[in-house]
Amino acid sequence: MINLSRKRKKPLIPMSSMSDIGFLLLIFIMLISLINQRHEVPISYPEAQTLEKTQEKDNLEIWVDRRGEVTVEGKRLGMAELEAVIAGTLAEKPETRVHVIADRETPYRNVDRVVKVLQRLQHRVVSFVVKEAL
Numbered sequence: 001m002i003n004l005s006r007k008r009k010k011p012l013i014p015m016s017s018m019s020d021i022g023f024l025l026l027i028f029i030m031l032i033s034l035i036n037q038r039h040e041v042p043i044s045y046p047e048a049q050t051l052e053k054t055q056e057k058d059n060l061e062i063w064v065d066r067r068g069e070v071t072v073e074g075k076r077l078g079m080a081e082l083e084a085v086i087a088g089t090l091a092e093k094p095e096t097r098v099h100v101i102a103d104r105e106t107p108y109r110n111v112d113r114v115v116k117v118l119q120r121l122q123h124r125v126v127s128f129v130v131k132e133a134l
Contacts, residue, residue, distance in 0.1 A: 041065055041071050041101075054097060054099075054127050058095055058096050058097065059096065059097050059098070060085075060089050060096050060097070060099065061073075061101055062086075062098060062099065062101065062114055063101050063102075064100065064101070064102040064106050064110055064111055064114060065103050066103040066104075066105040066106050068106065068107070068109075068110035068113075070113075070114060072085050079113055079117055082114065082117055083117045083120065083121065086098065086118065086121055090121070090123060096125075097125045097126070097127060098118060098123060098125065098126045098127070099126075099128075100114055100115070100127070100128050101129040102128070
C-alpha cells in the first residue's frame with residue numbers, strides 16, 4: 001500500500017529581499033521629490049493694494065533679481081536664451097502663463113527687457129507676482 005498523504009511545507013517568504021525593495025522605493029521617492037522642486041531666487045517681493053490670484057499649474061516663472069540677472073528654473077539666462085526658453089515652452093504648452101517675479105529693488109529697465117522679449121513673441125498671458133500690502 002502506497003501512502004499518498006504528504007506533509008505540507010509552509011511557504012517561505014524571503015525577507016531579505018523586502019529590505020532591498022524598501023530601499024529602492026525610498027530612492028525613487030527621493031528622486032521624484034527633487035524633480036518637482038521649485039527653483040526660487042531670494043528676492044524682496046514688491047507690494048500691491050489689490051491682488052488677483054492666478055492658476056498654480058502650467059506657469060513659467062521668470063525671476064529678475066535686483067542686479068537685473070534673469071533666472072528660469074534655477075539657470076541664469078541672457079535675453080536670447082530667455083527668448084528661446086519662452087518660445088520652446090509656449091510651443092509645447094500654449095496655455096502656459098508667464099509669471100515675472102522681480103525684486104522690489106530691481107530697476108524697471110531690467111523688467112522691461114523681459115517684457116520686450118514677451119512682446120516680440122506676442123505672448124499676452126503674463127502676471128507680475130507681488131505680495132499683498134499690509
